[in-house]
Amino acid sequence: MKTIPFGRFNLPLHPAGALVMGILNVTPDSFSDGGQHAALEGAIAHAELMMEQGVDIIDIGGESTRPGSPAVPLEEEMRRVMPVIYALRDCGAAISVDTYKPQVMREAIIAGVDMINDINAFRADGAIEAVRDSDCALCIMHMRGEPATMQQQPVYDDVVLEVIDFLRERIAALTAAGIARERLWIDPGFGFGKTVEHNYALIKATRRLIDELGVPLLAGLSRKSMVGAITGKPVEQRLAGSLGGALAAVAHGAKIVRVHDVAETVDALKVWQAAH
Numbered sequence: 001m002k003t004i005p006f007g008r009f010n011l012p013l014h015p016a017g018a019l020v021m022g023i024l025n026v027t028p029d030s031f032s033d034g035g036q037h038a039a040l041e042g043a044i045a046h047a048e049l050m051m052e053q054g055v056d057i058i059d060i061g062g063e064s065t066r067p068g069s070p071a072v073p074l075e076e077e078m079r080r081v082m083p084v085i086y087a088l089r090d091c092g093a094a095i096s097v098d099t100y101k102p103q104v105m106r107e108a109i110i111a112g113v114d115m116i117n118d119i120n121a122f123r124a125d126g127a128i129e130a131v132r133d134s135d136c137a138l139c140i141m142h143m144r145g146e147p148a149t150m151q152q153q154p155v156y157d158d159v160v161l162e163v164i165d166f167l168r169e170r171i172a173a174l175t176a177a178g179i180a181r182e183r184l185w186i187d188p189g190f191g192f193g194k195t196v197e198h199n200y201a202l203i204k205a206t207r208r209l210i211d212e213l214g215v216p217l218l219a220g221l222s223r224k225s226m227v228g229a230i231t232g233k234p235v236e237q238r239l240a241g242s243l244g245g246a247l248a249a250v251a252h253g254a255k256i257v258r259v260h261d262v263a264e265t266v267d268a269l270k271v272w273q274a275a276h
C-alpha cells in the first residue's frame with residue numbers, strides 16, 4: 001500500500017481512502033468541571049478509546065475555536081496541551097496539535113509531534129520560524145477574520161477562487177522559507193468565516209483545490225453547522241450527516257478527515273475502500 005510521510009511516520013493509505021484524524025479537545029469544559037487533573041485524565045481516556053477505534057492521527061487542541069469563542073492565554077494553552085502531548089506521543093498514533101501560537105508550536109515540536117495544525121495558516125509573527133527546522137507535517141487552513149467575529153456576515157466575490165489564492169500565498173510563504181512542499185497540507189476551513197453556501201461551494205471544489213495547489217487536502221466538517229443546515233439536526237444528532245460529508249470529501253480527493261466520531265468514520269471508510 002502507498003504510504004504518506006507524516007512526521008515520524010509513513011502512514012499507509014488506501015488509494016481511494018483517507019486517514020482519520022480524531023479530535024481531542026483539552027479544555028476544562030470538555031471533560032466535566034473537575035479542573036486540570038480531571039481534564040488530563042479525561043483527555044487520555046478519550047485518546048485511548050480513539051486508538052481502540054482505529055484512529056490514525058490524534059489532533060490535540062487546547063483552545064476552542066468555535067465561532068464566537070474567546071482566545072485562551074498562552075500559559076493556559078500550554079498547561080492544557082503539553083502534558084497530553086507528552087502522555088500520548090508514544091501511543092502509536094500520529095500526534096497533531098491544533099494551535100496558532102508559535103510558542104506552543106515550538107514546545108510541541110520539541111515533544112515530537114507529527115503535525116502542526118494551524119487554523120491561522122502560520123500567519124502569526126514567528127510561526128514559520130517555529131516550524132521551519134522540524135520535519136513535522138503542516139496544515140494550512142483558510143480562515144476569514146478571527147474566531148470571535150468570523151461568522152458575522154462573511155462576504156466573498158468568488159469563495160473558491162479567494163480560498164485558492166489565500167492558500168497559494170501561504171504555500172509560497174512557507175516554501176520561500178525553505179520548508180519542503182511535501183510537508184504541507186491544505187484545508188478550506190469549513191465554518192471559518194463562511195456561510196453554508198460557501199462551505200458547500202468549497203467541498204464541491206475539493207478536487208480543484210488539490211489540482212491547482214498540488215498539496216494534499218484535509219477536510220474538517222464533523223458536526224459543523226453546514227451539516228446541521230442540511231439535516232435540520234442539533235449538534236448531538238449530526239453523526240450520520242457528518243459521515244455523509246466525510247465520504248463526500250473523500251470521494252472528491254480529501255486524504256485526511258478530521259472527526260469527532262472515530263469508530264463510525266473508520267467503519268464507513270473501510271466499506272468505502274473495500275468498494276473501490
Ligand code: 7PJ
Pocket residue numbers: 023064065066098117118119139141187189190218219220221222224258
Ligand atoms: C478545524 C480545525 C478544521 C482544521 C477546528 C470544530 C472547530 N482544524 N480546528 N480544520 N476545525 N485543520 O472542530 O468544530 O476544519 S475547531
